[in-house]
Every structure is written in C-alpha cells, then in structure tokens.
Amino acid sequence: MNLDVKAMMNRKSAVVAKLTGGIASLMKARQVEVIKGKGTVCGPDMVKVGASRELKAPKIVLATGSLPSELTHLPFDGKRVLNSTDALSLTKVPKSLAVIGAGAVGLELGSVWSRLGAEVTVIEAMKQVIPGADAAAARTLASSLKKQGLGILTGATVESAKVSSRKISLSIRKSGKKQGQKEQGELENLDVEKVLVAVGRRANINSALGAGINPERTADGRFLKVDENYTTSVPGLFAIGDLVGNPMLAHKAEEEALALAALFAGEAHPPWCGPVPGIVYTEPELAWAGESEESLKASGMDYIKGQFSYGANARALAAEAGEGFVKLLSSPGDEKLLGAVILGRGASELIAEAVSVMAMGGCAEDIALTIHGHPTLSEITKEAALVLSGRPLHRA
Amino acid sequence: MNLDVKAMMNRKSAVVAKLTGGIASLMKARQVEVIKGKGTVCGPDMVKVGASRELKAPKIVLATGSLPSELTHLPFDGKRVLNSTDALSLTKVPKSLAVIGAGAVGLELGSVWSRLGAEVTVIEAMKQVIPGADAAAARTLASSLKKQGLGILTGATVESAKVSSRKISLSIRKSGKKQGQKEQGELENLDVEKVLVAVGRRANINSALGAGINPERTADGRFLKVDENYTTSVPGLFAIGDLVGNPMLAHKAEEEALALAALFAGEAHPPWCGPVPGIVYTEPELAWAGESEESLKASGMDYIKGQFSYGANARALAAEAGEGFVKLLSSPGDEKLLGAVILGRGASELIAEAVSVMAMGGCAEDIALTIHGHPTLSEITKEAALVLSGRPLHRA
Numbered sequence: 001m002n003l004d005v006k007a008m009m010n011r012k013s014a015v016v017a018k019l020t021g022g023i024a025s026l027m028k029a030r031q032v033e034v035i036k037g038k039g040t041v042c043g044p045d046m047v048k049v050g051a052s053r054e055l056k057a058p059k060i061v062l063a064t065g066s067l068p069s070e071l072t073h074l075p076f077d078g079k080r081v082l083n084s085t086d087a088l089s090l091t092k093v094p095k096s097l098a099v100i101g102a103g104a105v106g107l108e109l110g111s112v113w114s115r116l117g118a119e120v121t122v123i124e125a126m127k128q129v130i131p132g133a134d135a136a137a138a139r140t141l142a143s144s145l146k147k148q149g150l151g152i153l154t155g156a157t158v159e160s161a162k163v164s165s166r167k168i169s170l171s172i173r174k175s176g177k178k179q180g181q182k183e184q185g186e187l188e189n190l191d192v193e194k195v196l197v198a199v200g201r202r203a204n205i206n207s208a209l210g211a212g213i214n215p216e217r218t219a220d221g222r223f224l225k226v227d228e229n230y231t232t233s234v235p236g237l238f239a240i241g242d243l244v245g246n247p248m249l250a251h252k253a254e255e256e257a258l259a260l261a262a263l264f265a266g267e268a269h270p271p272w273c274g275p276v277p278g279i280v281y282t283e284p285e286l287a288w289a290g291e292s293e294e295s296l297k298a299s300g301m302d303y304i305k306g307q308f309s310y311g312a313n314a315r316a317l318a319a320e321a322g323e324g325f326v327k328l329l330s331s332p333g334d335e336k337l338l339g340a341v342i343l344g345r346g347a348s349e350l351i352a353e354a355v356s357v358m359a360m361g362g363c364a365e366d367i368a369l370t371i372h373g374h375p376t377l378s379e380i381t382k383e384a385a386l387v388l389s390g391r392p393l394h395r396a
Numbered sequence: 397m398n399l400d401v402k403a404m405m406n407r408k409s410a411v412v413a414k415l416t417g418g419i420a421s422l423m424k425a426r427q428v429e430v431i432k433g434k435g436t437v438c439g440p441d442m443v444k445v446g447a448s449r450e451l452k453a454p455k456i457v458l459a460t461g462s463l464p465s466e467l468t469h470l471p472f473d474g475k476r477v478l479n480s481t482d483a484l485s486l487t488k489v490p491k492s493l494a495v496i497g498a499g500a501v502g503l504e505l506g507s508v509w510s511r512l513g514a515e516v517t518v519i520e521a522m523k524q525v526i527p528g529a530d531a532a533a534a535r536t537l538a539s540s541l542k543k544q545g546l547g548i549l550t551g552a553t554v555e556s557a558k559v560s561s562r563k564i565s566l567s568i569r570k571s572g573k574k575q576g577q578k579e580q581g582e583l584e585n586l587d588v589e590k591v592l593v594a595v596g597r598r599a600n601i602n603s604a605l606g607a608g609i610n611p612e613r614t615a616d617g618r619f620l621k622v623d624e625n626y627t628t629s630v631p632g633l634f635a636i637g638d639l640v641g642n643p644m645l646a647h648k649a650e651e652e653a654l655a656l657a658a659l660f661a662g663e664a665h666p667p668w669c670g671p672v673p674g675i676v677y678t679e680p681e682l683a684w685a686g687e688s689e690e691s692l693k694a695s696g697m698d699y700i701k702g703q704f705s706y707g708a709n710a711r712a713l714a715a716e717a718g719e720g721f722v723k724l725l726s727s728p729g730d731e732k733l734l735g736a737v738i739l740g741r742g743a744s745e746l747i748a749e750a751v752s753v754m755a756m757g758g759c760a761e762d763i764a765l766t767i768h769g770h771p772t773l774s775e776i777t778k779e780a781a782l783v784l785s786g787r788p789l790h791r792a
Binding site for chain 2: 275
C-alpha cells in the first residue's frame with residue numbers, strides 16, 4: 001500500500017476551501033462586507049486597512065486569535081522547525097519527528113504523522129500528557145498511543161537544540177525524580193529530521209493595535225482585559241476569543257461572538273451557559289467538561305464519582321473499541337453533575353449529552369433514568385451515571 | 397480483496413460470547429441462579445423446567461420476548477427462507493437475496509449483505525421505508541441506500557411465492573397509484589437464491605404458559621395486558637419487554653426490568669422518563685425520539701421545527717459524511733423539545749443528547765445556548781436548535 005501525501009493534502013485543502021467558501025457565502029447573504037488586508041486599529045473608531053484605506057466605525061471588535069508560542073532556542077523556520085500550521089501541510093512523511101509539548105496539538109499531529117510512518121517522539125515537561133486533563137484518562141491515553149508506536153517522554157525538557165544541515169539534535173533532560181535519583185535527571189540526545197514545537201499559543205494582541213491604542217491587559221499580561229460585555233478599556237473597542245482568555249478553543253470564541261452580536265443588536269440573547277468541552281482528537285479520543293477530580297480536590301470540594309468501562313459495552317466490543325471509560329463527577333448531596341471525562345471512541349460526540357445536562361443543572365440521575373439506545377456507546381455514559389447513583393447495572 | 401465470511405462469523409460469535417459471558421458473570425456475582433431449560437408457568441407460583449423440575453416462587457416474571465412473524469405463503473425453513481437470526485449466520489454471501497419488509501431489520505441486514513456482494517431487493521408494502529419514521533428522513537435514507545446498490549421497492553407486496561429446488565420465485569404486486577394507473581399495479585416476477593422475511597415480530601406469549609394459565613391480552617390480542625407495575629391479570633405473574641407492547645426494543649425492555657426489580661426490592665426507584673429512541677443501523681444511520689411531524693399533525697398539535705444539514709458541518713465534510721440532517725420539533729410557545737430526528741453518520745449516538753434534554757423537559761434553547769465542541773457532528777444538533785429558535789448561524 002502506498003501513501004500519497006499530496007493527494008491527502010489536496011483533499012484537506014478541498015475540504016477547507018469548501019468550509020471557508022461556505023462562510024464567505026453566508027457573509028454575502030447577510031450583507032457583511034469582507035475586506036481582505038491587514039487591519040490596524042488607529043483610533044477608538046478608526047481602522048486602517050493596508051497603507052491607505054480607512055474605515056470609521058463606532059464599534060470595533062478584535063478577534064485576531066492566537067499564535068503558536070515559539071521557543072527561543074528553536075525558532076520556527078517553517079521547513080524543519082514547525083508550528084502546527086506547518087505540520088498540517090507537510091508534503092511528505094518525515095523519517096523522524098520530535099514534538100515538543102504533549103497537549104492536544106502535539107498528540108494529535110504527533111499521532112497522525114506516526115500513523116503515516118514517521119518515527120515520532122513527543123516530549124512533555126509536565127508529568128502527564130494533556131496537562132490539566134483528568135490524570136487517569138491522560139495515563140490511559142498515553143499508554144494507548146505508545147502501544148500504537150508513538151514515543152512519549154513526560155517530565156522531560158529540551159535543554160538545547162542544534163540545527164545543522166543534515167539533522168536537528170535535541171538535548172533532552174529527563175526528570176530523575178521518579179526513579180528516586182537526584183532531581184537532575186539524565187541528559188539524552190535525540191536526532192530528528194523535523195521538530196514540531198507545540199508548547200502552547202499566545203494571544204495575538206499587538207498585531208492589530210496601532211500606535212497609542214493600548215487596551216488594558218489582564219494581570220498576567222497574557223490577555224486583553226474585558227468585562228462581561230467583552231468591552232476593553234478603550235471606548236468602542238471590544239475583544240473576543242483567544243485574545244481574552246482560556247480556553248483557546250474555536251467553540252468558545254464562537255459563543256462569545258454570538259453573545260456580542262446579540263448585545264450589539266440590543267437583543268435579549270441569554271448568555272451561553274454550561275461548561276466548555278475540551279477535546280483531543282486522537283484515537284482513542286479524549287473529551288472532558290466541567291470539573292475534574294483534580295480541580296475538585298484542589299478546591300476542597302467533596303464529590304462522588306461513577307465510572308464505567310468501554311470494555312463492558314456491546315457496541316464498543318463489536319467495534320473493537322473496548323479501550324477507555326466514562327467518568328462522571330457529582331456533588332454528594334444532590335448528585336448535581338459537576339464534570340465528565342470520556343476517553344474512548346467517539347468521546348468528542350458523546351461529551352455533548354453530559355455538557356447539555358450540566359448546562360441545564362441536571363443530576364447524574366437525569367442520565368441514569370433516561371433510556372439510551374442499545375447498542376450504543378452512549379450507554380457507557382448511562383452506566384457511569386448508574387454507578388454514581390449507587391445502582392450499577394452491568395458492573396459487579 | 398477476498399471476503400472471508402467464516403472469519404467474519406467467527407468474530408461475531410466471539411463478540412457475542414464475550415458479551416453473554418459478561419452477563420453470566422454478573423449473574424453469578426449477584427448470586428442469581430440461572431437454570432437452562434424450557435420453563436413453563438404451571439400455576440400462579442409455580443414454574444416447571446423441562447419435564448421434571450419444579451420451582452416455587454411467589455413472583456414470576458415473564459420476559460420471553462418476541463418471535464419473527466412468518467408469512468403463511470413463505471414459511472421459514474432456516475436455509476433459504478430466513479428470519480433475522482438466520483440472516484445473521486449465513487456462511488456465504490448469497491448471489492441474490494429478497495428482503496420482505498423495509499423496517500429496521502430489513503434495511504440493516506439487506507444493506508449488510510448488499511455491501512458484501514449480494515444482489516439485494518427489499519420489498520415494502522408501505523409507501524416508505526421504516527414505516528412510522530419521519531417521512532423526509534426515510535426518503536433520504538432510501539435514496540442513499542439505493543445509490544449504494546440496494547434495490548428497494550416500496551408500495552409493493554409479495555402476492556405469491558414458489559420455492560423450487562433451484563430458486564425462489566416471488567410474484568410482486570407493485571402499487572400503481574403513484575403513476576396515476578388503476579389501483580392494481582403491475583405484477584413483477586423476482587427470482588432469488590434466498591429470502592429474508594422481516595415483516596415484524598410478534599410477542600412470544602404462549603411458549604411459557606402452561607394449561608390454565610391465561611393472563612389477559614390487550615384489546616388487539618397482540619400483547620399481554622399489564623398495569624403500570626407490570627402486573628398481569630394472573631396473581632404473582634408479571635411481564636415486561638416485547639411481551640407487553642411496542643416499541644419492541646432491547647433498551648425499553650431493559651428499563652422495564654430495572655423498574656420492576658426496584659419495585660420488588662421496595663426501592664423508591666423513580667420510573668424511567670423521556671422518549672424511547674428508535675435507531676436504524678444503516679449507513680447513514682437513522683435515529684429518532686419523541687414526536688414526529690407526522691404524529692404531531694395527526695394529533696392536531698401545532699409545532700415549530702429547526703433543521704440543519706450535515707453538508708454544512710465541518711466534521712461531516714472532513715469525514716465525507718455530508719449526507720443527512722438533524723430535525724428538532726418544539727411546541728410553538730415555550731419551545732419545549734417534542735421530538736428529534738437524525739439521519740446521518742453517528743445518528744445513533746447523537747440522539748442521546750436530544751433524548752436527555754427531552755427527558756429533563758428542556759427546550760430547543762437549552763441545546764442552542766450550550767457550547768458544543770468544534771469540530772463535532774453534535775454541532776449539527778445545536779445549529780438545528782438555533783434555526784428553531786429563529787437564530788440560524790451557519791445557514792442563510
């Protein structure tokens with residue numbers, strides 16, 4: 001079997017073109033003029049496009065998103081030291097690839113190129129992949145990806161890098177703590193053809209701000225400070241999306257855009273509610289929303305949990321997708337659903353039910369007493385809710 | 397590429413064995429004795445197993461399910477005139493297969509064997525496939541399956557059949573109404589190797605009832621009559637599942653079993669609530685729950701609807717699954733969600749969110765204002781809810 005990377009990329013471009021073309025048509029249908037060019041806010045009600053064109057508007061919305069964070073000792077060159085966009089457009093499979101950072105971007109793109117034949121090593125400074133996600137799910141995900149051939153080093157940092165004409169040499173410091181060694185772990189060398197730097201993103205604040213336009217930042221300086229109506233400290237200047245805070249996710253930015261548009265229109269648009277789901281598009285997928293065991297412990301809140309395994313679900317077994325679990329977290333008294341973690345096939349879609357129930361202020365019992373089609377993966381969520389409610393069904 | 401039907405069936409058997417083995421372990425863990433044999437209720441508190449063994453119990457639960465309905469002019473023979481169980485165990489792909497009945501069983505098994513190479517013709521007496529399901533979804537599903545090579549005749553009945561040593565000849569009467577002909581349509585002959593009769597199932601009432609045990613039937617005689625506690629007219633005799641009414645679905649039977657077990661245990665187990673989802677496991681899948689446009693029209697209820705297409709969803713396009721739609725139905729005043737229909741990839745899993753929201757008495761807005769991960773298919777449900785609420789997003 002041969003892999004035609006060019007055909008794959010052409011197909012990707014065609015899908016992207018169709019989607020962006022669809023947005024362009026909608027803009028036109030709604031009589032929104034789209035001007036292509038670099039915009040700069042040069043006054044509270046003035047945007048300059050390119051060198052000459054000036055647009056006057058009483059309200060200006062900044063939505064310039066975020067940019068991949070760069071490592072000072074390994075600056076992006078677009079060819080061998082890659083950001084996520086570069087890594088989506090390679091024209092052939094690299095022989096070897098180091099991925100710095102085991103967040104969503106690192107694991108997704110790392111596992112894609114690994115599956116396509118590259119020897120991939122993901123290097124993560126924290127003790128777990130997907131830092132911040134449920135620790136047990138992250139462990140299971142890492143172990144599953146390793147079984148599929150992805151190299152993963154956690155608790156490891158790239159101390160230095162040397163880019164030469166033939167290769168990139170990374171000097172990786174492993175944490176020695178776990179083995180009971182001194183804090184300083186071993187130093188390991190890794191030579192690779194390409195490096196994907198996926199150590200996070202930073203709000204793209206400055207690119208659209210002209211001289212003298214200095215909206216206030218958040219305390220840590222990383223985001224623009226806005227109030228609940230997305231208003232910055234500059235009159236008439238609003239901001240949404242990655243610019244104004246975490247999580248840096250398209251669906252969170254979209255909801256902020258909807259809420260702001262409704263405000264502008266003077267509509268009684270209730271604000272969106274419920275948690276923002278996080279998704280990692282690996283196989284198995286990881287999705288979560290609301291509180292995690294870690295966040296509840298950190299804030300000293302009591303909780304009860306219910307967990308059920310993919311391995312005991314009919315559809316998962318029939319689809320050879322028995323790896324993973326659903327974990328639901330509730331407050332002990334009223335069983336109000338506080339959080340959900342799903343690791344496994346289809347997690348990205350299954351999380352929607354838990355998010356909607358949380359948004360409605362529902363309880364584990366609301367899921368436990370609702371009929372779920374058989375055979376479906378959604379029964380795993382129901383069974384986890386039954387476990388939480390003290391009525392396990394297909395679990396001893 | 398070669399198809400190894402035997403390997404496929406072995407794998408199927410292994411999965412089934414694992415699942416039934418799991419149930420057996422759970423029974424053991426919960427100290428439930430399972431006695432294998434044919435049980436007959438021979439008194440209000442007495443079950444006979446086989447010829448000799450007698451079990452005394454103050455409470456007896458009938459859960460004997462249903463049997464495939466037979467056609468008098470085409471009785472099952474297990475080899476060439478098949479029921480659904482037979483059609484799951486063929487050892488090679490038939491050259492040609494007629495499927496009588498385009499319900500879930502007929503379309504699922506018909507499309508499986510069609511995909512594996514058989515020339516399959518599905519014959520349905522009603523005007524649409526999946527009678528009772530949303531008419532527009534059924535039309536789109538039929539057209540999609542036809543494009544995949546499945547033959548489908550609607551408004552057609554098998555008038556007679558002749559089983560000879562070499563073939564089965566069906567005489568099919570097509571409805572002439574649509575073409576403006578007289579009511580009596582053309583007669584067409586179809587010769588096939590095998591026939592799957594999938595014209596429905598009937599409650600398996602009598603097989604476990606001994607002489608003199610005659611619990612009352614429903615008015616139409618098709619089911620056992622039970623009250624809200626699953627009690628039949630015979631003291632101490634209970635019944636659940638396909639025996640007591642439609643829909644004949646495993647997940648409905650399971651919920652009834654849970655409710656009855658809780659009643660027996662004297663537990664305050666609230667009854668399950670919300671609609672029972674129906675699912676057709678074709679590709680695309682069809683899933684629905686609650687009211688349909690047809691049922692609302694029939695009962696004279698006003699409704700509003702919101703529909704959104706898979707073709708405008710990023711993940712669907714990326715997965716080449718742009719066929720299908722989500723349709724949500726609400727009452728006009730409070731937008732209370734009354735029904736949902738999903739045709740498309742993953743419909744069986746996506747329906748869970750709508751069912752849970754309906755079970756909680758939620759509104760379309762509860763889905764519209766909840767963040768759905770991007771890119772996911774669940775965004776189609778959200779967009780349909782936005783359309784229903786008069787705030788279409790990615791639709792002109």
